[in-house]
């Protein structure tokens with residue numbers, strides 16, 4: 335196992351060297367907290383999206399999809415509360431000119447300083463959260479002084495007062511009002527509520543699922559893919575009768591945790607955490623936290639947004655967002671599940687990357703991804719570059735390449751080719767050799783066990799389907815729904 339402290343470094347270099355993740359604009363020195371997905375990263379990301387999309391839209395007959403635009407009328411953000419409420423606190427160090435989130439500055443400090451004094455840690459943590467709840471920011475500033483927290487860069491305590499900072503990116507429009515890059519995808523669903531309800535003819539309860547980019551001007555952007563300024567969210571809004579809030583909130587909490595567990599990254603890697611500081615729109619909230627290489631952190635939020643958003647949109651747009659049911663006329667409540675795609679990518683990638691000692695004393699690096707998520711489902715190699723073996727391998731590749739993302743390669747020894755596929759998480763490799771010519775059989779090599787066996791050429795597709803088919807996991811899930 336790779337030691338935790340080195341894991342992040344190992345992850346970043348493996349992701350870069352194997353075409354998963356690159357720093358954005360690297361040739362100009364990079365751009366803080368913005369990353370690009372490379373040739374295998376994009377395949378893994380698309381497979382994760384497919385898993386989420388199918389389990390939401392295919393497995394629930396009352397959930398439909400949507401893909402709304404990133405740019406929206408600026409009044410949406412006024413109505414949703416993001417213009418006034420979507421703020422973070424910040425504090426600057428006057429010497430280093432570095433900017434911090436004061437709550438995180440304190441939390442990180444006490445985590446290190448009082449790791450052996452849990453009572454003291456708890457006491458400070460409580461005071462911090464009470465001050466945050468009461469919006470008593472001068473007390474947080476006093477706490478920083480009392481704890482003697484120094485800026486890690488300048489080493490000084492020369493701090494500014496604590497201020498607010500709106501996290502939305504603004505785009506200047508010459509004539510009209512400024513536009514914003516959306517900080518969540520949900521508002522595109524809320525604003526289309528009537529269109530979707532009418533065109534789908536769905537009755538309450540029903541849901542709308544969406545995958546898309548969001549943007550937040552994060553003050554502290556670090557920990558690789560964990561806190562980005564441009565990221566993707568997979569969000570689902572489930573519209574319900576107000577009396578059923580508790581029931582559906584519990585349903586979605588259970589559903590979402592089961593969905594994560596089905597990935598088999600390890601049951602003990604998840605924990606639920608009830609929200610201490612709810613977002614401005616929420617009345618009930620739970621985070622699913624994942625044990626990242628830097629500890630347990632939020633990966634998905636499940637909230638009851640009640641009728642907060644639709645009510646505000648009624649007020650600002652003067653349109654009605656109502657359900658007319660027998661004698662009733664009401665604004666539906668909403669349970670939202672919101673999962674960060676990049677955070678999930680990091681969770682899967684970091685849990686799957688292993689260094690293994692082999693029996694012959696050598697080491698291999700293998701990405702033990704859940705096979706249905708692997709960027710490449712199978713690789714096909716000829717044993718040697720002669721005697722017609724490459725032609726047979728190419729023929730098999732061409733026959734099945736419309737069904738799966740495959741790799742055909744004849745560059746290097748078989749051992750080296752296996753290592754390359756291990757590093758990108760390809761679950762199966764097929765080798766075409768002289769027995770293929772005689773008996774129509776090929777060697778199958780399994781990524782995880784490294785065991786090899788022979789199968790008939792006709793079985794190749796079956797073997798790939800059985801090992802990597804998304805249907806297998808979806809069937810397991812649908813039994814639990």
Ligand code: ATP
Pocket residue numbers: 550552559560561562563565567632633634635672673674675676677
């Ligand atoms: P955090 O407390 O970590 O800032 P949040 O509570 O603000 O997260 P939500 O607004 O609930 O996050 O967003 C839903 C999901 O979107 C999060 O659970 C996370 O997976 C993802 N997400 C939010 N902000 C970011 C970000 N800056 N970079 C990557 N993913 C993010």
